[in-house]
Amino acid sequence: MTRTVRFVMFAVAGGAVAAMLLLGVLDLPHFGSSLHPYRDAAVPAAVAHATSNVISSVNFDLRGLDTLGEETIFLTSVIGVAALLRPAEDEDERTPPRGGRLLDMTRLFGYVFLPVTLAIGFITVAHGALTPGGGFQGGVVLGTGIHLLYVAGSYHAIEKVRPVEVLEYGESIGAAAFACFGIAGALVAASFLGNILPLGTFGELFSSGSVLYLSCAVGVEVASGVIVLLAQFLHQAIEVESDVEAANA
């Protein structure tokens, strides 16, 4: 394909997308207006299923299928990173250097905020159906929060508390649990991801039917996935040495 053909194809496709976007944006309700058709539909639907966080109701109940798709994207991205970053033929593993300088202040803040961050992560996952947050947000907090141990402690410390082999299963189990909820909904509630659990009382921890459990499944998947993802990057940056690097060193 020549440069000109490629440019013409891009110009046609890009022009069409730009035109459609422009038409769509021009037709949007004005910024800050009180017209919110989706809110008017979503809020009563969330309240009917005893879910006080409407966003979680949209993510896990009303549009649960979209979230399943997003979870699958996340799962395949982590698998892709793991496949790409595995040591290549011309690379050797080396023992990561010990020690290094660390400010006392960094160490102090790291160790103080490690438990705080992990607690916030667990709370965010568990209260996903009640307050802002949910499985994804809490999972990301958990997955990154544990790396404070690397910041404040050492690479050896984070390696000890992070069983990557187990977490790889955790990621798949979280994604599979989400899909199983979907199939169970199709069998029992006659719609994929339909609610199959008692709804409970609005505003209490065990309310919202399956939203709480779907949020926890996503939390397990995302927390494990983020740790596995960062483990691949850390491994490549710290433990793997290519022949070129070895020659330079």
Added chain:
Amino acid sequence: MSALIAVALTLVALGAVAVVMTDDPSRQAVTLSVFGLLLSVLFMTLSAPDVALSQIGVGTAIVPLMVMLAIRKTRDKQ
């Protein structure tokens, strides 16, 4: 409230310019992280705390960290 939104939008615009104007990629990871934080402030003022939380985690922590580690790795090779 609209004054807050205006301030947050301005900060986001300034932050984005700062990211683009940063030359060194490893410094860019830091400005990108600050930009992520400003974006989450904007989402907060637009009453979207769920999105703000995702933004803090992904845009302020994970992405800059992955950028830093990737730069460290490629710099060793040169």
